Amino acid sequence: DQQVKQNSPSLSVQEGRISILNCDYTNSMFDYFLWYKKYPAEGPTFLISISSIKDKNEDGRFTVFLNKSAKHLSLHIVPSQPGDSAVYFCAASEGRGSNYKLTFGKGTLLTVNP
Amino acid sequence: SAVISQKPSRDICQRGTSLTIQCQVDSQVTMMFWYRQQPGQSLTLIATANQGSEATYESGFVIDKFPISRPNLTFSTLTVSNMSPEDSSIYLCSVGVAGTGQGYTFGSGTRLTVV
Numbered sequence: 001d002q003q004v005k006q007n008s009p010s011l012s013v014q015e016g017r018i019s020i021l022n023c024d025y026t027n028s029m030f031d032y033f034l035w036y037k038k039y040p041a042e043g044p045t046f047l048i049s050i051s052s053i054k055d056k057n058e059d060g061r062f063t064v065f066l067n068k069s070a071k072h073l074s075l076h077i078v079p080s081q082p083g084d085s086a087v088y089f090c091a092a093s094e095g096r097g098s099n100y101k102l103t104f105g106k107g108t109l110l111t112v113n114p
Numbered sequence: 115s116a117v118i119s120q121k122p123s124r125d126i127c128q129r130g131t132s133l134t135i136q137c138q139v140d141s142q143v144t145m146m147f148w149y150r151q152q153p154g155q156s157l158t159l160i161a162t163a164n165q166g167s168e169a170t171y172e173s174g175f176v177i178d179k180f181p182i183s184r185p186n187l188t189f190s191t192l193t194v195s196n197m198s199p200e201d202s203s204i205y206l207c208s209v210g211v212a213g214t215g216q217g218y219t220f221g222s223g224t225r226l227t228v229v
Contacts, residue, residue, distance in 0.1 A: 004156070034217050041123070041225075043206055044157070046115075046217030089157065101147070101172075102218065104156040 003027045004092050006105035014113055019077040021108050023090030026071065030092040034102070035064060035075045038087045047088075048075070080112045116141050116209050120221030127197055127228050134193045135224045137207035142187035147208040147218070148180070157206065163190045197228045 005024045013019045023033075031052040036044035050057040050064045050073070057064050063076045077084055090105040117140040127133050137146065148160040160180055161169040169182040183191045194201050204225050210218040 002156075036217070036220075041222065043118070043120075043208075043220030043222045044218075046219070049217055091157075101159050101162065102157075104158075106154070106156045 001026075002105075003030075004090055004103050004105040006088075006090055006108050008108050009106070010109040010111070012111045012113060013080050015082055016079045019075075019080045019084065019110055019112065021075040021077075021088050021090075021110065023073045023075075023105055024071055025073075025092050027092070027094070027103070028071070029094045030103075031095065032093045033064070033066060033073050034091045034093075035062075036089040036091060036104075037084075038089060038107070044089055077110075080110075082112045082114050085110055085112050116143060116219045118207060118209060118219055118221040120207055120224060122224055123222060124225040125227070127226065129198050129228055131197055132193055132195045133197065133226060134191050135205055135207070137190050137192075137221050139188045139209055143209040144187070145209065146184065146190045148182065148190075148192045149206045149208060149220075151204040151206065151223075153203070160192070160205075194226065197226075199228045202226055202228045 003026050034049040035047040037047050038044040048059050048062050048064050050066050055066050066073045087107040087109050089107045091102040119138045146163045149157045151157045159172050160175045161171040163169045163182045163184040165184045165187050181193045204223045206223045207221045208218045
């Protein structure tokens, strides 16, 4: 049973436009959400996170929105750049601290075309 | 954030053999995590490795198949034992405690192909 779902396996956008990557979750106990970016032959790298007490977190070109009632979050990249082309994983956790663990989605392959 | 050196980066192994994957961290960390990413699937946590105690395995993973060592605060190994083609995956180690806003740091992964 997939608790974190990324229903779009791939997304293609033009350079300079907005990229919107979506993520849905089913576990109402999740209270912390993260996005990771992964290039081929590399491990995932942390991008941005959001706590359940917020509905938006922004870091430069990257903004994450959280809609708790809909159990939905999204990552916006504006403007998109060719170097943003990668697989993006959504992840969620139930808590913080030593028993903490992440549940990942399957990822969305973003391609930004020049 | 911590820097992780993971090796081997890839390997092709015969079924029935075992492979040990190593992760070296450039700083002392309490917890290390081992993940598996099967083709087309999400990253799945195999186990959590604490120094000085036995690893804690997630549902569906057992110590006999995936023995883990954690001899000190900067190093861990994961062994994939008695391999079959179904074990072909990317294996990743990770450190960090999320909830701090810093997220986890991952190694570059080991791409394992079992033939």
